[in-house]
Amino acid sequence: MHTTNRLFSTLSLLVLLAGCQSFLEVQPELQVDESQAITNASSAEVALNGLYNRLGNDGYYGSNYQALAYLSGGDIQWTGSQGAPQEITARKLTADNGYVGNAWAAIYRTILAANYLIETVPTLADPQLTAARKDQLVGEALAIRALSYFDLVRGWGGVQLVLTPTRKPSDNTGITRSSVDETYAQVLKDLTAAEPLLTNTTNRNRVTRKTVWALRARYHLYRGEWTQAEEYAGKLISDAANYRLAKPYSAFFANNAVATPESVFELAFSNSFRNGHANWWLPPALGGRREWAPNAQLVTLLNDPNVGGNRKDLIAQTAPPGNLWYGRLYYRNPIGTDPQYIIRIAELYMIRAEARARVGKLTDALADLNTVRDRAGLSALTAATTPDLAATLLAIEQERRVEFPFEADRWFDLIRTGRVATVLGITDTKKYVFPIPTSEILADKALTQNEGY
Known part of the structure; x- marks a missing residue:
């Protein structure tokens, strides 16, 4: 897959400032041999911090992915002069759009970072890394990978499923796009695998079993699986000691x-x-x-x-x-x-x-x-x-x-x-998904463009 190759030298695994106590402090990353990046408990914890950084990166939840949805939804206007956001609000989105390219790349960077943790952490032999802690690290990575693929599929439709680390440029090449159903199936597979590995605790900044329940409720809603959506939403709502609506x-x-x-x-x-x-x-x-x-x-x-x-x-x-x-x-x-x-x-x-x-x-x-x-x-x-x-x-x-x-x-x-035509007047169903970035299409012959772009 081209995204993995293009990002290989700078992404791989995120090795961040040593000695950090919080992922709030670990923005910088080093270019290292990712095959040696996670070697012990300390480097595994730093890598997990880096994974959360990827989730909050400017291309992902820190800006661009959110902006694609904001500016598409009809209630937010663009008041600047840049061409990329103007394309979105004018319903003239192209495959060369910078917001599209940045969001796509940032989400796959997050997936790649999760893949290193998922594969490497179970193999580590470090007395400071207990079996329970290994489970937690892998569970968090699985849940974040699930969220990443969920965001890809609802934005772009079926995508390439990259499920192993990219340690050299030839890794993960030639992967064809999975269908929408197959991509959603991977989301559910990762959430299902993550749930028993995680602690049943409350942590609003890190993934726990309760976070997985919330993500599953959203997943089942999107899939029209109403009984499961009600069930998983209810798990959080019934936990009134920890989750309740703030007033006002x-x-x-x-x-x-x-x-x-x-x-x-x-x-x-x-x-x-x-x-x-x-x-x-x-x-x-x-x-x-x-x-x-x-x-x-x-x-x-x-x-x-x-x-x-x-x-x-x-x-x-x-x-x-x-x-x-x-x-x-x-x-x-x-x-x-x-x-x-x-x-x-x-x-x-x-x-x-x-x-x-x-x-x-x-x-x-x-x-x-x-x-x-x-x-x-x-x-x-x-x-x-x-x-x-x-x-x-x-x-x-x-x-x-x-x-x-x-x-x-x-x-x-x-x-x-199915309300977008009625509410926003967008009747061309091909525009209900974002385009695959042109740079990705040109570099990876296995990757096909969404129809209409």
């Missing part, structure tokens, strides 16, 4: 809050490892560029007391004469130290609501939906306002829209529910 809505992010009971999995950042989102959301007066901004329709929804409720705290307006609306989920000083929210307990409520509705449990679905609405300061919906499945699903769609507007949720929701 802004409590999970305002006043420099981190790792609140709202979060199931969030990435932490610091001065030495920065989250790129604030740079794009904040106006210049607050240190950003405000090149991603809520459009007028989203501003109206969030400011409507009957729709947005107290979620209006997600946005603010610059002083006159500009009067420009901006997103303030990412706002901290120093800039770039905001957490990145990968999955919150609110999403588990919304997953369970939809899963219950799909199997005819409309009363139970409304109960979950109203729990999220109550936190937003909204009145409860009733059987009179949502009398049937169609009305309930529309209510869930609307709630997700204003609950997760800055968490890259909207585009993928509309695609998976």
Whole structure:
């Protein structure tokens, strides 16, 4: 596979600054012989730290992958002058788009880093690396690889499955694309393998068994497996001692809050490892560029007391004469130290609501939906306002829209529910996936382009 070859000299395994105590401090990486990179307990721990860094990299959850979804979903506008994001918002995405290329490469870098841990850690003979700790390291890597392939398949469709390390340029070449079903099957295989290896503890910045349950709930929702989606979402919702909705809505992010009971999995950042989102959301007066901004329709929804409720705290307006609306989920000083929210307990409520509705449990679905609405300061919906499945699903769609507007949720929701043509007017189904980067197609004859690009 070309991605693995092109990144071979700089990726391989991530050997980061020695002696780091936290993955917040391990941004730099060295180019080394990756076949010798993981040799003992210490280097294995550093490699795992590096894997989380890959997940939060600017190309992945730190910026570009999220931006592809933001700018595709219809509620976020681009206010800058760069061509790549303009292509996305104008529905003229090409295979040469820089956001596409950066996101694709960053996700595969994450997969490659996970592959080294998955293969190498079980072979290590170090008395400081217990069997339980080996299981935890491998389990975290498997879960992150599952998340990476999940993000690839929902963005690009079926992709090349690279499941072993790339130690030399000839490794992992000539791999053809798997189907969508085969790619999803790999996601489930990795999550299933990870679950028994991980501890049943609560950690909002690292993967545990509970994180896997949350990811499985999302996976089953996308696959239309409603009973399993309800089951796995319920595992987190029932753990009220550790996971609950923060009240009011802004409590999970305002006043420099981190790792609140709202979060199931969030990435932490610091001065030495920065989250790129604030740079794009904040106006210049607050240190950003405000090149991603809520459009007028989203501003109206969030400011409507009957729709947005107290979620209006997600946005603010610059002083006159500009009067420009901006997103303030990412706002901290120093800039770039905001957490990145990968999955919150609110999403588990919304997953369970939809899963219950799909199997005819409309009363139970409304109960979950109203729990999220109550936190937003909204009145409860009733059987009179949502009398049937169609009305309930529309209510869930609307709630997700204003609950997760800055968490890259909207585009993928509309695609998976078959609503993108109705809502966004995009009738060309070929545009429901992103293009494979041109550079990858040219370099790897085994890789085929998505139809329409």
